[in-house]
Amino acid sequence: MSDDLNQTLTQPADGSPQLQLSDLILAAQVVQAASQRGAIKAEEMEQVGGLYNRLVTFLQASGALQPAAATPAADAPVADAPVADAPEAQ
Numbered sequence: 712m713s714d715d716l717n718q719t720l721t722q723p724a725d726g727s728p729q730l731q732l733s734d735l736i737l738a739a740q741v742v743q744a745a746s747q748r749g750a751i752k753a754e755e756m757e758q759v760g761g762l763y764n765r766l767v768t769f770l771q772a773s774g775a776l777q778p779a780a781a782t783p784a785a786d787a788p789v790a791d792a793p794v795a796d797a798p799e800a801q
Contacts, residue, residue: 732770732773732775733775735766735775736770736775736776739763739766739767739770742759742762742766743763745759746759746760746763
């Protein structure tokens with residue numbers, strides 16, 4: 712994850728901001744790290760967990776993340792699956 716944080720951010724010549732799949736992967740990793748370190752209040756867990764689940768579902772659907780090899784139980788939340796590092800940019 713630290714390698715992702717050290718990457719240089721680039722913007723197109725017209726100055727408009729860009730958001731890439733690697734940025735969404737990093738956001739999911741930040742949520743994961745924050746929850747593991749206890750930085751999320753109990754009353755915030757549902758909203759943060761929902762955001763994390765939507766991010767992971769979107770990234771898996773886009774092909775940016777591979778689904779976990781071991782299939783969790785049907786009723787298990789997506790948030791239990793760890794987010795892998797982003798694939799190398801092409």
